[in-house]
Amino acid sequence: MHPQSWFWRLLAWQAILCVGLVVAAAMLATRSAAAGWSLPRVLLVLLLVALCISAATIWFSLKRLHQPLVELARLARQISAGDGDSVPSSLPGEELSEISGALQLFRGRLEQRGDQVQQNTQRLQTVMASMIEGVLAVGPDHTILLANQAAQRLLDFATSQPQGRSLLEVTRARSVYEAVQHALETTKAVEREFDSPGVQRRVLLLRATRLPGEPCPGVMVVIHDVSELRRLENLRREFVANVSHELKTPLAAIKAYAETLRMGAVNDPENNLAFVLRIEEQAERLHQLILDMLQIARIESGQQTFNIIDVGLAELIDECLAQFADLAAAKQIDLVGELPADELTARGDEEGLRTILSNLVDNAIKYTTTGGEVFIRCQATEETVTIEVKDSGIGIADKELVRIFERFYRVDRARSREMGGTGLGLSIVKNLTQAFGGSVGVVSEPGKGSTFRVTLKRCKPATPAVTASAV
Incomplete structure (x- = not known):
């Protein structure tokens, strides 16, 4: 029964009481007249009796209503405190049956919403942790509300728990603070590019956006690491500049010799052939x-295909020695090769390996002075084989070693151009070696020569099959 039924029951009892009192008053009035009682006295007695009965009825009804309300308040406090598991499935009392069902439905929906919120929170945390971009939420008082691991790494946070702390307290990136301050003052997105703090320097691109709402709840900051992009852009600019410069030199020489021949040197039998030879040399250099x-370009773009096979290194070294024998003899350089004792093979493209070895030997001969030596040998382990080209040339300083494999990089530019080098030989060696799954390195000392080592995967010789003879 609803709690309201007790109210109507109370009214019914009061109505019955009033009717009974009226009947009793009429009866007492008749008898009091016969007995000689005064009417006011009778009415006073009836009034006292009515008040006592009414008070008893009201007290009993309120007691019946008060107990369910107390139980309902206790259950509501349990649910609000998160102790929904202790709520019984049914509550005693006829008055609380419907309220009990409503509480059970409310508890079920509350648990469902809690599970959804927990799942969404876990998904958000997973997404934030897997992002390579730094995400930072900053409040209007410059306190950090949210920061993923990428933001902590990029900005070199001083603590692993930045939530609730001031932005300037956890990072030295002043540009982030200024961008957040600017974003709080405007409705437009703020972009900044700056160098990251910490030991490892990075180029970071920041975008700060003001969160909607009045008053402003804060600023969302997204940070991108654009170091590699900027490095590639610098390489592209350097490549264009180097290509333009390298093309300009032979073209200028060809143009100068051609103009000289056109202006009369073509009829000079002593010099015209020399000018034509110079033009041919510069054209070959340009080619x-x-x-x-x-x-x-083909190697770096992946457009060049390789036929990866087992290449015999003894035959490859022998061909290289024959190819550069005349060039080494012309400079009075001893070109020595130590051929492998066994059939040592490496995994790679045969023409690519030939190019690697040719570029290394050609480079060693160019930078070795008269009377020097260039030595070729192979060293093998169970898994790898190393081709080593050692010379007794001018050597390379330590500060130059880190850039020696870059395109168009020359230690001595004037001497390289004089020798006809393009500045791309070692870069080709590096790209081909990496394409074959190997590595290249160099050890050098100025005045004592250089040693280039190319390490490739080794092809193990097949185990000969054992044939059992029939008895």
Whole structure:
């Protein structure tokens, strides 16, 4: 029964009481007249009796209503405190039956919403942790509300628990603080590019956006690491500048010799042939430069296909010695090769390995002075094989070693151009070696020569099969 039924029951009892009192008053009035009682006295007695009965009825009804309300308040406090598991499935009392059902439905929906919130929170945490971009939420008082792991790493946070702390307290990136301050003062997104703090320097791109609402609840900051992008842009600019410079030199020489011949030197029998030879040399240099550039472009773009097979290194070294024998003899350089004792093979493209070895030997001969030595040998382990080209040339300083494999990089630019080098030989060696799954390195000391080592995967010789003879 609803709690309201007790109210109507109370009214019914009061109505019955009033009717009974009226009847009793009429009866007492008749008898009091016969007995000689005064009417006011009778009415006073009836009034006292009515008040006592009414008070008893009201007290009993309120007691019946008060107990369910107390129980309902206790259950509501349990649910509000999160102790929904202790709520019984049914509550005693006829008055609380419907309220009990409503509480059970409310508790079920509350648990469902709690599970959904927990799942969404876990998903958000997973997404934030897997992002490579730094995400930072900053309040209007510059306190950190949210920060993922990428933001902590990029901004070099001083603590692993930045929530609730001031932005300037956890990072030294002043640009972030200024961007947040600017975003709080405007409705437009703020972008900044700056160098990250910490030991490892990075180029970071920041975008700060003001969160909607009045008053403003804060600013959302997204941070991108654009170090690699900026490095590639610098390489592209340097490549364009180097290509333009390298193409300009032979073209200028060809143009100068051609103009000299056109202006009368073509009829000079003593010099015209020399000028034509110079034009041919510069044209060959230009042709070789273009071929090297095309080869590097194909390798880096993945367009060049390789036939990865087992290549015999003894035959490869023997061919290289024969190829550069005349060039080494012309400079009075001893070109020595130590052929492998067994059939040592490496995994790679045969023509690519030939290019690697040729570029290394050619480079060693160019930078070795008269009377020096260039030595080729192979060293093998169970898994790898290393081709080593050692010379007794001018050597390379330590500060130059980190850039020696870059395109167009020359330790001595004037001497390299004089020798006809394009500055791409070692870069081709590096790209081909990496394409074959290997690595390349160099050890050098100025005045004592250099040693280039190319390490490739080794092909193990097949185990000969054992044939059992029939008895």
